Amino acid sequence: MPRPKKILNDPKEVVPELIDGLVDAYHGKIKKLEGAGALVKTRLSKKKVGLLIGGGSGHEPLFGGFIGENMADGAACGQIFAAPSPDIILQTTRALNQGNGVLYLYGNYAGDNMNFDIAAEMAAEEGIATKTVRVWDDVASATHQNMQDRRGIAGDLLVIKIAGGVSANVKDLAEVYRVTCKARDLTRSMGVAVAAGSIPETGEPTFELPQDEIEIGMGLHGEPGVSREKMLAADTLVDRMLERLIADLPFQAGDEVCLLINDLGATTFMELLIVNRRAHQFLGAKRIKIYDTIIGSHCTCQEMSGFSITMMKLDEELKEYYDMLAASLGFSKM
Amino acid sequence: MKKQSLTLDETRAMFTHVAQEMVSKQDILTQADKAIGDGDHGIGMTRGFEAVLQKLSQGHFDSVGAMLQNIGTTLLMSIGGAAGAIFGTWFRGAATSLMDKKIFDSEALAGMLTDGLSAVKDRGNAKPGDKTMVDALEPAACNATAMKGHSLEEALSAATKAAQEGLEITKNMVATMGKAKTLGKRAIGHPDPGALSTYLILSLMTEYLLSGNS
Numbered sequence: 001m002p003r004p005k006k007i008l009n010d011p012k013e014v015v016p017e018l019i020d021g022l023v024d025a026y027h028g029k030i031k032k033l034e035g036a037g038a039l040v041k042t043r044l045s046k047k048k049v050g051l052l053i054g055g056g057s058g059h060e061p062l063f064g065g066f067i068g069e070n071m072a073d074g075a076a077c078g079q080i081f082a083a084p085s086p087d088i089i090l091q092t093t094r095a096l097n098q099g100n101g102v103l104y105l106y107g108n109y110a111g112d113n114m115n116f117d118i119a120a121e122m123a124a125e126e127g128i129a130t131k132t133v134r135v136w137d138d139v140a141s142a143t144h145q146n147m148q149d150r151r152g153i154a155g156d157l158l159v160i161k162i163a164g165g166v167s168a169n170v171k172d173l174a175e176v177y178r179v180t181c182k183a184r185d186l187t188r189s190m191g192v193a194v195a196a197g198s199i200p201e202t203g204e205p206t207f208e209l210p211q212d213e214i215e216i217g218m219g220l221h222g223e224p225g226v227s228r229e230k231m232l233a234a235d236t237l238v239d240r241m242l243e244r245l246i247a248d249l250p251f252q253a254g255d256e257v258c259l260l261i262n263d264l265g266a267t268t269f270m271e272l273l274i275v276n277r278r279a280h281q282f283l284g285a286k287r288i289k290i291y292d293t294i295i296g297s298h299c300t301c302q303e304m305s306g307f308s309i310t311m312m313k314l315d316e317e318l319k320e321y322y323d324m325l326a327a328s329l330g331f332s333k334m
Numbered sequence: 335m336k337k338q339s340l341t342l343d344e345t346r347a348m349f350t351h352v353a354q355e356m357v358s359k360q361d362i363l364t365q366a367d368k369a370i371g372d373g374d375h376g377i378g379m380t381r382g383f384e385a386v387l388q389k390l391s392q393g394h395f396d397s398v399g400a401m402l403q404n405i406g407t408t409l410l411m412s413i414g415g416a417a418g419a420i421f422g423t424w425f426r427g428a429a430t431s432l433m434d435k436k437i438f439d440s441e442a443l444a445g446m447l448t449d450g451l452s453a454v455k456d457r458g459n460a461k462p463g464d465k466t467m468v469d470a471l472e473p474a475a476c477n478a479t480a481m482k483g484h485s486l487e488e489a490l491s492a493a494t495k496a497a498q499e500g501l502e503i504t505k506n507m508v509a510t511m512g513k514a515k516t517l518g519k520r521a522i523g524h525p526d527p528g529a530l531s532t533y534l535i536l537s538l539m540t541e542y543l544l545s546g547n548s
Contacts, residue, residue: 056414056415078415079374079377079415080374081415082374082378082414082415082416083415083416083418085410085412085413085414085418086410086419087411109416110416110512110513111416111417111418111419111512114416114420114423115414115418115419118410118423142516149515199372199374201377202364202376204364204368204373206368207368219372222373223513223516225516226518
């Protein structure tokens with residue numbers, strides 16, 4: 001395969017350069033700590049439980065782009081597709097702790113789990129309380145029985161939205177943890193890819209996919225998915241994805257959901273709208289009420305072409321936090 | 335005459351050799367990881383061992399344990415991802431019983447591998463058969479323990495051979511940990527990249543020992 005054409009300088013410098021670009025875009029609302037990858041809000045509300053998100057880079061605007069008002073307070077950003085190291089997480093933790101502890105919220109991957117756990121142990125040695133919520137929304141990545149083996153994908157955004165809301169309102173780490181877990185437990189996603197993304201430093205595609213095939217269950221890092229099939233029409237594809245999502249929770253007639261149609265990097269807004277149209281038809285026929293719809297590039301994998309669908313079931317408590325205004329570079333709620 | 339042990343300076347030279355050569359293995363590790371993971375293992379290990387090279391050239395180490403701990407912390411902080419946590423934890427764990435040790439002999443090797451192994455297992459909860467670096471490190475640690483009291487050359491050769499066999503066996507395994515776990519049977523036929531790195535590290539230690547540089 002030919003190397004993808006990308007707008008880069010030195011490929012080894014992509015992470016520091018994207019972080020500088022991110023900080024510049026925030027116009028002083030966030031700052032970079034010493035050591036690449038640790039980003040925090042410039043002004044923190046007093047006594048707030050810190051909301052620390054993070055993971056590998058290359059998925060922008062996730063994670064750094066979700067720092068903001070009623071969103072995350074800081075982000076620990078690793079190298080491309082690699083979890084941040086414990087020192088980056090610990091630095092961010094120290095900066096966010098205001099005496100009420102810090103909630104770690106990230107996608108469920110072995111690397112993130114180990115590095116955040118090491119950081120949590122180091123933070124505990126310094127007397128900083130932390131709690132951890134791992135997002136495991138990708139229904140294609142493991143069975144329902146093995147929920148804790150599932151990967152975190154675009155559902156990260158919806159859980160961050162809720163956690164940002166609750167941590168802005170409630171100054172108790174255990175309570176922020178409880179509501180964030182509930183949001184996580186009511187969130188399901190599934191992705192498909194039609195073309196691979198690549199690793200900027202090597203230019204290598206993260207997987208090979210024949211021209212006329214589609215990968216169902218594609219991961220957010222380009223890890224191979226669960227099955228490959230011939231290309232399908234958008235409506236057929238959406239129906240199959242939604243059937244699987246609905247059966248998994250399960251979502252039922254009368255439920256209210258937030259629907260997120262997420263581009264994995266190179267799928268056009270036009271295609272997302274076509275997907276969204278079918279999702280509304282399909283869920284309408286199932287009498288599942290769509291409380292709100294989010295469409296766009298939120299959790300990406302370079303120039304990977306494809307999309308994911310996420311649904312979060314909202315109860316009255318989650319609606320209260322979902323409805324709060326939010327402002328960040330990558331997502332705002334008006 | 336088989337090499338019995340290494341002085342601290344020789345030990346530093348051995349790990350310098352390992353670090354230099356690991357950097358040059360980037361493409362091999364990238365290809366191995368691309369087959370069943372996300373393809374970043376080579377880049378991460380290169381970043382980690384470049385940082386280790388710098389530490390080894392600058393630092394002063396008054397024991398084998400201090401050197402291993404420093405290598406581990408450097409790997410942990412510079413690689414990131416699962417590899418950083420695992421290889422960092424291996425070398426940091428490896429230092430446990432060697433903080434007063436001034437030579438690298440078969441006893442130090444056994445400590446480095448068994449204590450490192452147990453730290454890695456605690457951190458990542460991997461068991462043998464999960465298609466991880468544990469499948470190379472565990473047999474290496476067993477052989478090294480059995481060879482305690484023999485020459486370093488014999489012990490290290492035995493450990494390296496066991497790691498190589500362990501690596502080969504990972505080709506037949508389905509992954510149950512990490513990003514390869516969703517592949518199911520599609521992972522069969524490919525070695526685990528972490529097991530490959532583990533074998534490479536041990537084989538480069540052996541290479542240094544047999545090269546006559548020591």
